[in-house]
Amino acid sequence: MGLLDRGRRKRTLSEGIEGTAKIVDLETRHRFSGSRGESQGEPWLWESMYDSFAPTKYRLELEVTVPGRDPYRVRGEFRAPHKAERTGLTRASLSRGLELPVRVDPGDDSKVEVDWDRFAASPDRKQALDGARQSRQAEVVKGQLESKPELQAKMQAGNRQALAAWVGAVKMGNMSREEFERDVQLELDNGRMDPADAEAARKSLDG
Numbered sequence: 001m002g003l004l005d006r007g008r009r010k011r012t013l014s015e016g017i018e019g020t021a022k023i024v025d026l027e028t029r030h031r032f033s034g035s036r037g038e039s040q041g042e043p044w045l046w047e048s049m050y051d052s053f054a055p056t057k058y059r060l061e062l063e064v065t066v067p068g069r070d071p072y073r074v075r076g077e078f079r080a081p082h083k084a085e086r087t088g089l090t091r092a093s094l095s096r097g098l099e100l101p102v103r104v105d106p107g108d109d110s111k112v113e114v115d116w117d118r119f120a121a122s123p124d125r126k127q128a129l130d131g132a133r134q135s136r137q138a139e140v141v142k143g144q145l146e147s148k149p150e151l152q153a154k155m156q157a158g159n160r161q162a163l164a165a166w167v168g169a170v171k172m173g174n175m176s177r178e179e180f181e182r183d184v185q186l187e188l189d190n191g192r193m194d195p196a197d198a199e200a201a202r203k204s205l206d207g
Contacts, residue, residue: 098128
C-alpha cells in the first residue's frame with residue numbers, strides 16, 4: 001500500500017460519511033494451514049503463522065448503508081486488527097452477516113473503510129461475532145441437509161413429534177415461550193424443521 005493510499009484511508013476514516021456495512025460474502029484462507037477454505041463460504045483469510053497478533057487480511061463483499069441513499073455493494077481487501085477479532089482468550093474470524101461500522105469517501109462512495117476502532121470498542125462486538133459465526137454454521141448444515149432430501153425429511157418428521165411435545169410443555173408451564181421460540185428457530189435455521197410445522201405450532205399456542 002502506497003503513501004497516497006494510506007493518506008486516502010486516513011482522510012476517509014476522519015472525514016468520511018458514517019454508515020454501516022453487512023458482510024455479504026468473504027474469501028478466506030484458514031489460519032496457519034495455507035489451504036483454501038470453503039469455495040462458497042468463508043473463503044480467503046490469511047494470518048502470519050509467526051505472529052498471531054498480526055492484522056488479518058480479508059477480501060470482503062459488503063452491503064453498505066449510508067444516510068440518503070439506497071444500500072449498495074462494494075468489494076475490496078481489508079485488514080482486521082487483532083483487537084477487533086479478539087473474544088477473550090481466542091480470536092474469532094469474521095463471518096457473513098456480521099455488521100461493521102464504516103466510513104465512506106464523500107467524493108467516491110466505492111471507497112469504503114471499516115472503522116475497526118469503533119467496532120473493537122463496541123460492547124456488543126463479541127456477541128455479534130458469535131452470532132454471525134453461529135448463523136454461518138447453521139447455513140452450512142442447512143445446505144448439507146438440503147442436498148440430502150431423504151435425511152432432511154426424516155429429521156423434520158422427528159421434529160414434528162418434538163414440536164407437539166414442546167407445545168404441550170409450554171401449555172403446562174414446563175417450558176417458557178422464549179425457550180420454545182429459541183429451540184424452534186435453531187431447528188429452522190439448520191433446516192431440521194419444516195417451517196409449516198413451526199407455524200402450525202405457534203398458531204396452536206397463540207390461539
